[in-house]
Amino acid sequence: MRTNIYVMTHKRFDPPQDPVYVPVHVGRATGPDLGYPGDNTGDSISEKNPFYGELTGLYWLWKNVHDIDVIGICHYRRYFLNESYELLTQEEYEHALADADIMVPRAMRADGRYLDYFGSAHHVGDLMETGQVIKELYPADYPVFCDVMEESEYYYGNLCVTTKRIFDDYCSWLFSIFSVLEKRVDVSGYDAYHQRLYGFLSESLLRVFIRARGLKVCETRVGVTAEKAETTEFKLAMGQLVKLGEFSQAREMFYEYLKIRPDITLELSDVRKEIPDIELILFLLEQERESGQKGFYEVSHQLTELIVHLRTVRGIVQKEGRGQALTQEDEEYLKVRHVTELAKEVIRANL
Helix, strand or coil: EEEEEEEEECCCCCCCCCEEEEEEEECCCHHHCCCCCCCCCCCHHHHHHHCCHHHHHHHHEEEEEHCCCCCEEEEEEEEECCCCEECCCCCHHHHHHHHEEEEEEEEEEECCCCCHHHHHHCHHHHHHHHHHHHHHHHHHHHHHHHHHHHHCCCCCCCCCEEEEEHHHHHHHHHHHHHHHHHHCCCCCCCCCCCCCCCHHHHHHHHHHHHHHCCCEEEECCEEEEECCCCHHHHHHHHHHHHHCCCCHHHHHHHHHHHHCCHHHHHHCCCCCCCCCHHHHHHHHHHHHHCCCCHHHHCCCCCCCHHHHHHHHHHHHHHHHHHCCCCCCHHHHHHHCCCCCCHHHHHHHHHC
């Protein structure tokens, strides 16, 4: 059996050594050569990468790769893992698909219905218009679309592994919808993040396609090998402002950046789950400065060290909240590191 798992990337990375994994440079037509096969040869929409994201790679595979039985899509920092948290091998992929039609990430769950979840970060009207296109092109699939929009579960990241036949069927369905949608949705006024509309829409549409075609699903663990570049850059910027003592500027930038890049807070972007802690630290630093109290900034000017400090203090405060007696080590920590009552009160309120 011929199996390839294509690793979509727009930056240099260390590809897996297993030859089943094949890097593909998505958006090759819009950037410098990274040294990997690009999506800009043959029948290609590589130039649409700013609007389609990794989907330009899917289109290229659909139109230009034919001599293959099983095809998969991973990302340069996201891969399917086995129970030992290792990258799946060719044998494991083929074994999984012997009893399933398609492999996808384990479903994630929004707080409410998916339609509201999408609308909290994107233009919900674009998703509704997508539904109208489906109703026109594939009327039998429209009730499924409506059902999926009302549910809370979704598949994140456009990752999947399936037969080339099902992959081609999915791509034909997906890109026929988007070719109509492009004529109805104007993204020229969107910022660069929201212009990647079609990549965001496809995350919900994969679930619609699977349900509408009655495919048997194998949900599999996905591992993240590194944080999203934008998340890392954001944390470095926050750290620099904290080091300079610019707490108010840091808080202002924090919320402004989240407006245009809400994705950096997602579980698979903020791998170490530090962004909520950074938000709390910035608030504490500003409050302690305004009240003239020595506290967190006396411990360190380094944001990475302050995150560790916050988590330690939080653990102690949680003990107090549960009515547990503090150890001498706990008491000494609070005293030596200038933990103010203000800090404990704020942390307690955010448990």
